[in-house]
Amino acid sequence: MLKRFSSDKVYQQLFQTAFTKDENPVTVKNVQYSIASFIKTIVSFQSAYDKKMLNETEQKGLQLFQSKELKCSQCHSGVNFNQPQFQTSPYFNTGFFTDTFVNKGLFAFTKNKNDWGKYKVPTLRNLVFTAPYLHDGSAETLEQVIQLYEQGGKPSAVNKHLFITGFKLNSQQRSELMAFLLSLSDSTVITNNVFTNPWTIK
Numbered sequence: 545m546l547k548r549f550s551s552d553k554v555y556q557q558l559f560q561t562a563f564t565k566d567e568n569p570v571t572v573k574n575v576q577y578s579i580a581s582f583i584k585t586i587v588s589f590q591s592a593y594d595k596k597m598l599n600e601t602e603q604k605g606l607q608l609f610q611s612k613e614l615k616c617s618q619c620h621s622g623v624n625f626n627q628p629q630f631q632t633s634p635y636f637n638t639g640f641f642t643d644t645f646v647n648k649g650l651f652a653f654t655k656n657k658n659d660w661g662k663y664k665v666p667t668l669r670n671l672v673f674t675a676p677y678l679h680d681g682s683a684e685t686l687e688q689v690i691q692l693y694e695q696g697g698k699p700s701a702v703n704k705h706l707f708i709t710g711f712k713l714n715s716q717q718r719s720e721l722m723a724f725l726l727s728l729s730d731s732t733v734i735t736n737n738v739f740t741n742p743w744t745i746k
């Protein structure tokens with residue numbers, strides 16, 4: 545990586561401009577620092593939800609999302625909808641995968657049987673742009689994810705969290721829930737020129 549950066553004239557220049565005090569600025573540390581600094585500039589809080597501009601359908605979807613029956617907001621909470629409301633780690637087994645799956649989730653790191661199939665709660669922001677879904681991309685559409693929640697995960701799933709019990713929605717309610725989820729998307733972040741790759745502009 546360092547070789548590639550050092551042999552690229554544009555990057556050499558950029559590193560020198562950004563890290564004026566370093567004699568040789570192309571270091572692993574500076575690369576990490578640069579990427580982290582860039583990521584921190586990606587701020588996405590311009591969705592309809594953030595602007596408090598939810599229409600009636602989206603409002604109803606929000607109510608379903610927070611309802612006792614669906615319990616979505618129990619796990620998907622906080623400003624990015626990726627934190628549980630109750631005091632616990634942010635890793636859960638949603639029961640969408642059976643024991644034949646390749647990625648064993650948190651278990652792969654802890655080797656604790658209780659962590660089998662637990663994945664970190666992902667943000668629900670900008671779902672319009674981030675298909676396919678789930679850790680392995682196995683759900684092509686949001687409808688498929690909602691269907692998995694509706695049926696309460698796979699019948700043969702092991703170690704499933706007790707909040708994944710399944711529930712019934714009529715087609716109108718399903719559209720309302722979908723509408724709410726989509727209202728968390730912010731198109732300004734993907735059309736912002738600041739994030740255009742300068743190398744693609746000639």
Ligand code: HEC
Nearest residue numbers: 614615616619636663664665666677678679689693705707
């Ligand atoms: C027990 C905690 C829990 C509850 C309750 C819960 N989720 Fe999740 N959710 C998760 C976890 C963990 C994942 C990640 C699963 C994976 O990657 O395999 C996830 C993934 C998702 C995803 C996929 C996001 C992506 O980018 O891949 C969506 C959409 C979603 N949940 C919506 C909902 C909705 C809607 C509800 C309510 C019906 C809900 N969740 C209830 C924990 C929960």
